[in-house]
Amino acid sequence: GRGGGGGEEGQRTIGLSISTLNNPFFVTLRDGAQRAAQRENVELIVSDAQNDAAQQQDDIQAFITQQVDAILVNPVDSEAVVPAIQAANDAEIPVIALDRGAAGGEIETLIASDNVEGGRMAARELIRLVGSGPVAQLEGIPGTSAARDRGKGFEEVIEGQSAVRLVASQPANFDRAQGLNVTQNILQANPNIKGIFAQNDEMALGAVRALGDRAGSEVKVVGFDAIEDALKAIQEGRMNATIAQQPARMGSLGVENAIKVIEDERVPKNIPVEVKLVTQENVSEFRQ
Amino acid sequence: MRPLLEMRGITKRFPGVVALDGVNFELLPGEVHVLLGENGAGKSTLIKILSGAYRPDGGEILMDGRRVEIRSAGEAQRLGISTIYQEFNLVPQLSVAENIYLGRQPRRFGVVDRGRMEREARGLLERLRVRVDPRARVAGLGVAQRQMVEIAKALGLRARVLVMDEPTAVLSGRETGQLFRIVRRLKEEGVGVIFISHHLEEVAEIGDRITVLRDGRLVGRVPADTGRDELVRMMVGRSIDEQFPRRRTEPGEVLLEVRGLTRRGVLEGVSLQVRSGEVVGVAGLVGAGRTELARAIFGVDPVDAGEVLVEGRPLEDFGPREARRRGMGFIAEDRQGQGIVPPLSVAENLVLASPERDLRAGMLVDWGHLLRRAGEVVESLRIRTPSLEQEIRYLSGGNQQKAVIGRWMLAGSRVLIMDEPTRGVDVGAKVEIYELMNRLTEAGAGILMISSEMPEVLGMSDRILVMSGGRITGELSPREATQERVMGLATAGSEAAVG
Amino acid sequence: MASPARRARDLLSRGGPLGGLVLLCAVMAVLSPSFLTVTNFFNVGTQIAVILILALGQTFVIVSGGIDLSVGSVLALAGVVFGWATAVAGLPLVPALLLGLGAGAAAGLVNGLLITLGNLPPFIATLAMLSAARGLALVISGGVPLSPIPEPVRELGSGDLFGVVPLPVVLMLAMWLLTAAILRHTYPGRCMYAIGGNEEAARLSGIGVGRQKILIYTLSGLFAGVAGILQTARLASAQPQAGFTFELDAIAAVVIGGASLTGGVGTASGTLIGALILGVLRNGLNLLNVSAFWQQVVIGAVIALAVMTDTLRRRRK
Amino acid sequence: MASPARRARDLLSRGGPLGGLVLLCAVMAVLSPSFLTVTNFFNVGTQIAVILILALGQTFVIVSGGIDLSVGSVLALAGVVFGWATAVAGLPLVPALLLGLGAGAAAGLVNGLLITLGNLPPFIATLAMLSAARGLALVISGGVPLSPIPEPVRELGSGDLFGVVPLPVVLMLAMWLLTAAILRHTYPGRCMYAIGGNEEAARLSGIGVGRQKILIYTLSGLFAGVAGILQTARLASAQPQAGFTFELDAIAAVVIGGASLTGGVGTASGTLIGALILGVLRNGLNLLNVSAFWQQVVIGAVIALAVMTDTLRRRRK
Numbered sequence A: 001g002r003g004g005g006g007g008e009e010g011q012r013t014i015g016l017s018i019s020t021l022n023n024p025f026f027v028t029l030r031d032g033a034q035r036a037a038q039r040e041n042v043e044l045i046v047s048d049a050q051n052d053a054a055q056q057q058d059d060i061q062a063f064i065t066q067q068v069d070a071i072l073v074n075p076v077d078s079e080a081v082v083p084a085i086q087a088a089n090d091a092e093i094p095v096i097a098l099d100r101g102a103a104g105g106e107i108e109t110l111i112a113s114d115n116v117e118g119g120r121m122a123a124r125e126l127i128r129l130v131g132s133g134p135v136a137q138l139e140g141i142p143g144t145s146a147a148r149d150r151g152k153g154f155e156e157v158i159e160g161q162s163a164v165r166l167v168a169s170q171p172a173n174f175d176r177a178q179g180l181n182v183t184q185n186i187l188q189a190n191p192n193i194k195g196i197f198a199q200n201d202e203m204a205l206g207a208v209r210a211l212g213d214r215a216g217s218e219v220k221v222v223g224f225d226a227i228e229d230a231l232k233a234i235q236e237g238r239m240n241a242t243i244a245q246q247p248a249r250m251g252s253l254g255v256e257n258a259i260k261v262i263e264d265e266r267v268p269k270n271i272p273v274e275v276k277l278v279t280q281e282n283v284s285e286f287r288q
Numbered sequence B: 001m002r003p004l005l006e007m008r009g010i011t012k013r014f015p016g017v018v019a020l021d022g023v024n025f026e027l028l029p030g031e032v033h034v035l036l037g038e039n040g041a042g043k044s045t046l047i048k049i050l051s052g053a054y055r056p057d058g059g060e061i062l063m064d065g066r067r068v069e070i071r072s073a074g075e076a077q078r079l080g081i082s083t084i085y086q087e088f089n090l091v092p093q094l095s096v097a098e099n100i101y102l103g104r105q106p107r108r109f110g111v112v113d114r115g116r117m118e119r120e121a122r123g124l125l126e127r128l129r130v131r132v133d134p135r136a137r138v139a140g141l142g143v144a145q146r147q148m149v150e151i152a153k154a155l156g157l158r159a160r161v162l163v164m165d166e167p168t169a170v171l172s173g174r175e176t177g178q179l180f181r182i183v184r185r186l187k188e189e190g191v192g193v194i195f196i197s198h199h200l201e202e203v204a205e206i207g208d209r210i211t212v213l214r215d216g217r218l219v220g221r222v223p224a225d226t227g228r229d230e231l232v233r234m235m236v237g238r239s240i241d242e243q244f245p246r247r248r249t250e251p252g253e254v255l256l257e258v259r260g261l262t263r264r265g266v267l268e269g270v271s272l273q274v275r276s277g278e279v280v281g282v283a284g285l286v287g288a289g290r291t292e293l294a295r296a297i298f299g300v301d302p303v304d305a306g307e308v309l310v311e312g313r314p315l316e317d318f319g320p321r322e323a324r325r326r327g328m329g330f331i332a333e334d335r336q337g338q339g340i341v342p343p344l345s346v347a348e349n350l351v352l353a354s355p356e357r358d359l360r361a362g363m364l365v366d367w368g369h370l371l372r373r374a375g376e377v378v379e380s381l382r383i384r385t386p387s388l389e390q391e392i393r394y395l396s397g398g399n400q401q402k403a404v405i406g407r408w409m410l411a412g413s414r415v416l417i418m419d420e421p422t423r424g425v426d427v428g429a430k431v432e433i434y435e436l437m438n439r440l441t442e443a444g445a446g447i448l449m450i451s452s453e454m455p456e457v458l459g460m461s462d463r464i465l466v467m468s469g470g471r472i473t474g475e476l477s478p479r480e481a482t483q484e485r486v487m488g489l490a491t492a493g494s495e496a497a498v499g
Numbered sequence C, D: 001m002a003s004p005a006r007r008a009r010d011l012l013s014r015g016g017p018l019g020g021l022v023l024l025c026a027v028m029a030v031l032s033p034s035f036l037t038v039t040n041f042f043n044v045g046t047q048i049a050v051i052l053i054l055a056l057g058q059t060f061v062i063v064s065g066g067i068d069l070s071v072g073s074v075l076a077l078a079g080v081v082f083g084w085a086t087a088v089a090g091l092p093l094v095p096a097l098l099l100g101l102g103a104g105a106a107a108g109l110v111n112g113l114l115i116t117l118g119n120l121p122p123f124i125a126t127l128a129m130l131s132a133a134r135g136l137a138l139v140i141s142g143g144v145p146l147s148p149i150p151e152p153v154r155e156l157g158s159g160d161l162f163g164v165v166p167l168p169v170v171l172m173l174a175m176w177l178l179t180a181a182i183l184r185h186t187y188p189g190r191c192m193y194a195i196g197g198n199e200e201a202a203r204l205s206g207i208g209v210g211r212q213k214i215l216i217y218t219l220s221g222l223f224a225g226v227a228g229i230l231q232t233a234r235l236a237s238a239q240p241q242a243g244f245t246f247e248l249d250a251i252a253a254v255v256i257g258g259a260s261l262t263g264g265v266g267t268a269s270g271t272l273i274g275a276l277i278l279g280v281l282r283n284g285l286n287l288l289n290v291s292a293f294w295q296q297v298v299i300g301a302v303i304a305l306a307v308m309t310d311t312l313r314r315r316r317k
C-alpha cells in the first residue's frame, strides 16, 4: 500500500511544496504547517521551489514518487502548476492549494487570501492617510501574480477618485535594496510625493530607508505582507500600514484540511484567510 | 618572363611605426625569392599584406599583370597564394589532419569526410617524411613537428605562390633538407616561392634572387650568390666580422648539476654538469627530448626520479619559483605561448622575472626605477621598439626573443637554460646574443644551450652533449665535434629507441 | 572506423566528469530507495530537458570561445511569441510554432550581428539581449501568462512515447544527437572548434569567422526557442518569467561537462553529463528531503566535488 | 614618470567607454530636468556603491583571467555573519565587523584553494561557492533579516561627510583608489596582469601563480565582504537574500569598462565607468518613469549602444 517513502507504518505523510523560502512570509507559513503537523502527528516533507515554476513541478513529482498521502502546494504561478497537479490527480493523491490558486487540475480546496482585495485595502488606507496629493507605487517582479493582483486592486481604487494621484510606478522586484534605490530616484523626479505603496514589505522598508526622517510622517508608507520588520517599523511610526495575510494560519489550515481530505471528510472549495489592515492602532495584536 | 606577382609601392603604418614605406617586390614563376632583413625590417608585414591578414595603407598588388584586391585570407587562397606564417597558426585542440585541411575539409553530403581527410593528410606528411599520426592532436606535438604540419598545410593548397616566413627557424638539418627537396620540386612545377630566413647559408642554397629590406624600405635586389658580407652590410648597414665570437673562459666551480633525471617515456637517467664560465650545448634531432630536459631541470614538469643541484645544493621543491630564486633562468622555445605576455608593455615583460628589484617599501612598484632598468636592456640588446610602453605583441618576432632573453639578464641569473635562443633572430642580433653569452660566462655564469642549428652548437659550445630518445648518447669537445659525429650520435640512439 | 571506439575512450578516460556522475548516482541510490526506479529515472530526464536543450545550444557558443547569457530570456521570448500567436492572435499550430522558433533564432541572429558587425564582446552583446528579450516577452504578453496552449503542444509536455518514455526526454535526446552530429560531422561544427581554439588561425585559414559566428549564435537562439516551446508545453502556459537565471544553469552544465570557457573544447556528451549531474543532484536532495537552506550548501559542495573527482583522476594519469 | 600620463591617455583614447557614459548623461540631462542636480548625482553614487565595490574586487579576478560568480552570495554571507555577530551573539562592533569581513575573505580563500589546489576552473569553483555561500547565509540567519544593526554602521549607510557627500560614496571612492593603487602600484597587482596576459609565461618567469591566485580570490571575497557590510548598513538589516544576481551586474560593470574576459586587460577607472553607465541608466529610467516592461528593453539596447559607441570610435582611428 502506501508509505513507500513515507516513514513509519501507519503515519501519514504530507508533502508541502513552497514557492520560496527566501521570503519570511513563506517561512512563517511553513512554520505554521509544521506546528500543525506535530500537533496532529503527521510527517511533513517540505520542499522549496525557489520561485521557479519548473522546479516546483519537479518537487511535486518527487512527492508523487514518494507516494505521500496528500500534497499542499503554494504555487509559484497559478497556471504553471497545472501539469504537476494533473500528475498528482493521476496518481490519486489529493492536492490542496495555499496562498495562490491553480488554473486547472483538481484541487480539493484553495486556502488563500485575496491579493486584489489587499491592494484595494492598501489604496483606501493610503488615500485616508494622505488626503490629497501625489503618490507612488513600487512594483514587484514584473509578470508575477502577486505583482499583478496587488497592483490591480491598488490602481482600481486610486483611479476611482481624484484627490490622490499616482504619479510614478516603478519596479523594485520585491527587493529591499532595490526599493531603496528606486524610491530615491522617484523622489528625485517627484520631490513632493505624499505617499508610497509598496507591493511587499521588503520594498516598503527600502522606501523607509530612502525617506529617512520623512518616512511615516511627511511621506506615508503602506506595505504588504506584515512581516516582522514591517510591524516593528509601524510601531515605531516609520511605516504607516501594511496588509496582513496570515501565513501561519494558512499553513496550519492546510495541514488540518489535508488530514480531513485523507480521512475522506468533505471540505469547502474555498477557505478564505482574511487579509487585515495593520495600522499603528492594531499593530501590537500582530506581533508575536 | 612575366612576373607571377608584383607588389608596388606598398606602405603600411602601425601606431608609432612605419612598417613598410613604398616597397616594391616581384616574383617570377619557378623562382625562390628570398626576403632578407633585420628583425623588425618589415618582412612579415609585407607577406601578411599578400596573404590578406593586413590591408596596406598604400600601393597595389598585381597577379599575372592584373590588379587584385586581397581583403581576406580566403581571397588570397582563391588567388593561389598559400602562406606559412612566422608565428604558429594551428588550432592546438584539433587533430593534425584537421589542421592541414582547416577551412576546406573534404565533405560528402555536407558531412565532413574524416576518413578521406586523414588519408590525404597521411599522404602529404609522407611526402614530407614526417612521422606524425594525422589523428594526433597538435597540442601534443613539439614545435618542430608543428612546423612540419604548417608546411604540410600550405603544400596541401597546391598554390601558385607559396610564402614561407622563417619555416626553418625551428627545424633541424634533416627536416630542412627534406623541405628544400620539396621546394625544388615545386620550382620545377612553376610555383613561385617567397622565402624568409635569417640563415644566410640557406639563402644561398635555395634562393634565386634576394630582396633586402631595412627599416621598412627596399635596400636592394641582388642575386642569391652574393657574398655573405655584402648581404650583411645591406641588411645591417655595417659589417659583422665573426659569426661565432666565442671567447672561452676557464671553467670554474660546478653551478648546475643534474643527477639521473627521469620522466617516464620522455627522459631517462639524464646526468650533466654545467660549470661557471661554460657554455654546454645540447644537440639532437626533433623529439630527442631536449626541450623536456630543459623543462624538467627548471621544474616546469614533474619528474619521476633524479635531482637538480645548484651550486652544490639540491633544489628543495621543484618549480620555476624555486629555480629562479636559486639563480636559474629559462628561455622557452615557444616564445608566443611561454615567453612573452602579449598585452603587457615591453618594459613589464623585461622585468617580469625580477619584480622585487623595482619595489619600494617591499610593496610598491617604483615605475621610474622599472623603466630605467628596462631602458638599459632595450638599449644594450638593441631591441627595436617605438617605446618602452609599447605592447610587446606588436614587436617583430626577433625583438620579442631579445626581450625574453633580456628578462633573465635583468634577473641576474647565474645559470641560464636556453632552448633555441636565437630562433628567429637576425644575423646582427644573433651576434649580439652570442656576445651576450660571452659576457655572461665571463662574469661567471653557466649556460645550457639547446639548439637545432648545428653551426651554432659547434661554434658556441665549450662541450657538446648529444641527446637521443630521452638519453644523453654522447659528449664531444668542440675540437672533436663535427656535424657528422654529432648526427651519428643523434641518429644511432634514436634508431635504437624507436626500434 | 576507429572513431566510435575513440569516442567511447574519450568519454571514459578524459572527457566529461562521468566519474562524478557515477559516484553521485551511487551515493543517491544507497541513500534513497526511490532513486533507482524507472519512474524516477524518467523524472530526472524530464526535469533536465529544458536546461539540457539550452545547454546544447550553449555548447556551440562555448566551444567557439564565446558565451551566451541571453538563453533564459530568449526561451521566454520564444514561448511568449508562440503563446501570443496561438492564444491571442489565434494562428494555427504550425505557423505559431514557426513564429516562436523564429523569434528565438532572430534573437540569436541579433546577438551574432552585434558581436561581428557591432564588434561587441559576446558577454556584453548577450547581456544586452538578456535584458531586451525579457522586456519584449513582458511587453508582448502584457506581463500575464498566456493560455490556452493547443493540445498537441501540451501533449509534448506531458505525453509519453510507447507509454513509457516521456516526450520531453525524447525531444531532449533528439536534440542531443543533433548537437553531437553538428559538432562532430559538419563543417560549421568543425569551424566552432577552430574558432574557439585559435580564432586568428581560423581566419588565416580562410574560414569566414564572422559568418560562422552569426550562425553559431543563431543556432543557440534557435535551441533556446525549442526550449521555450518545451517549457510552454510543460507548463501549459506561456510565461514571460520563464527561464529566469537559466543561463547560469545552462553554462554550468556545459562547463561541468568538461568544456572550457576559453574555447576549443567541449562535446555534446559532456554537456549531457553536466546537465545530469545538476539534475540528479536536485532530484536526490528532494528525495532525501534535505532542508531548503542546506540544499544550496550541498549543491555547491557536490558540484565542486564532482568536477574535482574528474580533474584529479585525469591529473594522476 | 610616464605612468600617470599613460593612465590618462588610456582613459581618454582607448580605455573604458567614457564616450558612451558622456553620451548617456547628455541624453538624460536633456530628457529629465531632475537629472543634472547635485542630489541626483550623489543618489547615483550611493546606488552604485555596493555594485562598484563588488566590481572592483571582480576586476582583480578578471584582469588575472578568471571569473568570480560568487560575489553576490558572499556579500550576503558577510552581511549575515556580521548581523548575526552583532544582533544575535551580541558581540561589540569591531569584532563583529572583523567577523563579517573575515567571512567574505574566507569564502574567497576557499575559491582560491579550489582553483589552485583543487584544479577547478574558476567558473565551477565560484559557481559552487555561489550556491554554498547563499545556503550558509540562509542557515545562519534562519532565512530572516537580522537586526538591529549598531548605529555607527547604520550611519555608514545613510550619513554624510561635511553634510554633503554620502558616506557610501566616500567608501566607494576610497575602495576605487585602493583598487587602482593595487593594480598599478603593487607587485600582486602587476602579477594579475601577467597571469591574465599569459599564465604559462608568468609561471616560467618564476611568479608564484598559485599563491597569487589565492590572494586574488581572497581579495575579491574581502571586497564582497565590504560590500556586504555596506549593504547591511544601507538597509539597516542583514538580509540573507541580499546581492541576489549581483554577480552579473558586477561582471558587466568590469566588462563594460573595457576589461577582457580573456584576461590581462582592465583598469579600476574602467570599472568605475562601467558601474556608472549601469547606475545612470537605471536612475534615468526611474526619473523618466518608464514602464516596468519597457525598462528592460531599453536597458538592453543602451548597454549595447554604450559599448558600441566606444568600440566603433576606437576602430575608426
Ligand SMILES: Nc1ncnc2c1ncn2[C@@H]1O[C@H](COP(=O)(O)OP(=O)(O)OP(=O)(O)O)[C@@H](O)[C@H]1O
Pocket: B014, B015, B017, B018, B019, B037, B038, B039, B040, B041, B042, B043, B044, B045, B046, B086, B384, B394, B395, B396, B397, B398, B399, B424, B426
Ligand atoms: N600589429 C602591429 N601593430 C603595431 N606594430 C607592428 C604590428 N606588426 C608589426 N609591427 C611593427 O612593424 C615593424 C615590422 O615588423 P615585422 O613583423 O614585419 O618585422 P620582420 O621583418 O618580420 O622581423 P622578424 O625578423 O623579427 O620577424 C616592427 O617595428 C614591428 O614592431
Ligand SMILES: Nc1ncnc2c1ncn2[C@@H]1O[C@H](COP(=O)(O)OP(=O)(O)OP(=O)(O)O)[C@@H](O)[C@H]1O
Pocket: B139, B140, B141, B142, B143, B144, B145, B170, B266, B284, B285, B286, B287, B288, B289, B290, B291, B292, B293, B333, B452
Ligand atoms: N606538450 C607535449 N605533450 C606531449 N608530448 C610532447 C609535448 N612536447 C613534446 N612532446 C613529445 O615529447 C618528445 C620530446 O619532445 P621535445 O620537444 O622535448 O624534443 P626536442 O628534442 O626538444 O625537439 P624539438 O624541440 O626540436 O621538437 C617528443 O616525442 C614530443 O613529441
Ligand SMILES: [Mg+2]
Pocket: B043, B044, B045, B086, B165, B396, B397
Ligand atoms: Mg617576421
Ligand SMILES: [Mg+2]
Pocket: B142, B143, B290, B291, B292, B333, B419
Ligand atoms: Mg625543443
